[in-house]
Amino acid sequence: NTATLISGRELARQIHREVQSEILEMVAQGYRRPHLSVILVGNDPASHCYVRNKTRTATALGMSSSTVFRPESVSQDELLDLIDSMNRERRVSGVLVQLPLPEHISERAVCNAVAPEKDVDGFHIVNVGKLSLDQRCMIPATASAVWEIIRRTGIETVGKNVVVVGRSKNVGMPIAMLLHSDRRHERPGGDATVTITHRCTPRPQLKEISRLADIIISAAGVPHLITADMVKEGAAVIDVGINRVQNTTSGELCLVGDVDFEGVREKAAFITPVPGGVGPMTIAMVMKNTVIAARNALIH
Ligand code: ADP
Known part of the structure; x- marks a missing residue:
C-alpha cells in the first residue's frame, strides 16, 4: 500500500481554471485585466526561473505582467522608489519583489514598501499581523x-x-x-x-x-x-x-x-x-492573490 501521489500540477491547473474564469468575468464586465508587476534584482538563476514561471503563468491566464530588472548593485532607495511608483499606478493590481535581495538591502524595508493591498506575496508587516490575528489578508x-x-x-x-x-x-x-x-x-x-x-x-x-x-x-x-x-x-x-x-x-x-x-x-x-x-501550487496561489487584489480594486 503505497501512498496516493498528490499532483501539485493537477491541483494548480484547477486553480488556474478558476483564476482564468474570474478574469474572463472581470473583462466581460468591462473591467481592466489584472496586472502583475515584478521586480527582480541580480542574476540568480533560480530567482530568474521563478519570476519567468510567474509572469508566463500570468499571461497564460489572461493577466498582463511586467518585470523590472535591476543589477545586484541597485540601491535600496532606487528599489523603494520603483515600488512607490508601482503602488501609485492604478493599472497595477499586484506588486512582487523576488527574494532574496542582496546583503546591502533590507528585505523588511522593501516588503513594507509595497502597498498592503497590492502585496501579493503577503510579506508586508500589516499582512503578517493580520495573518497572525486570523484576519482576512494576503496570505503568503x-x-x-x-x-x-x-x-x-x-x-x-x-x-x-x-x-x-x-x-x-x-x-x-x-x-x-x-x-x-x-x-x-x-x-x-x-x-x-x-x-x-x-x-x-x-x-x-x-x-x-x-x-x-x-x-x-x-x-x-x-x-x-x-x-x-x-x-x-x-x-x-x-x-x-x-x-x-x-x-x-x-x-x-x-x-x-x-x-x-x-x-x-x-x-x-x-x-x-x-x-x-x-x-x-505556489505559483497558482500568486496568480490567485493577484486576482483577489484586482477584484478588491476594480478599475475600468
Ligand atoms: P524557507 O524560506 O524555505 O523556509 P529557510 O532556509 O529560510 O527556507 O528556512 C529553513 C528553516 O528550516 C529554518 O527555520 C531552519 O531552522 C529549519 N531547519 C533547518 N534544518 C533543520 C532541521 N534539521 N530540522 C528542522 N528544521 C530545520
Missing part, C-alpha cells in the same frame, strides 16, 4: 499552496497532529499559522495541534514528534531530512523543500525535496512529489 503563496493541497485532497486537520519542519517567516511560520488557528475566525484556520521544529530541534526529538504526526509538512531545505522511520503509517507528507543537488551517478543537477520520497511513500497515505508538488 507557499502557505496557501499547502493549505489548498490539504483542503482539495480532503485531508482532515481538525484536532489532528501536524508537524511543521522549519520556522522561516515566509514559509514555515505562515503554514503553522494557518493550520493551528480557529476555523470559525474571519480567516478560517485548520484547528490542528501544530508543533514547529527547526534547526535547534535535536534529530531524535524531531523523529519522536514526527512519528505522532497525522500531517508532516517539511520546509527546512535539507535533503533526506524526513525518512520512512519518522513517519506514522497513513500520514500525509507535504514536501515544501526545494534543494538543488548533484546526482551522484550522472552528475546532473536535479531538484529534490526534504523527504526521502521512495522510502516515505511506502508508509504514508498521501505524499507530494518534488518537483510537481508544492511548487506549481
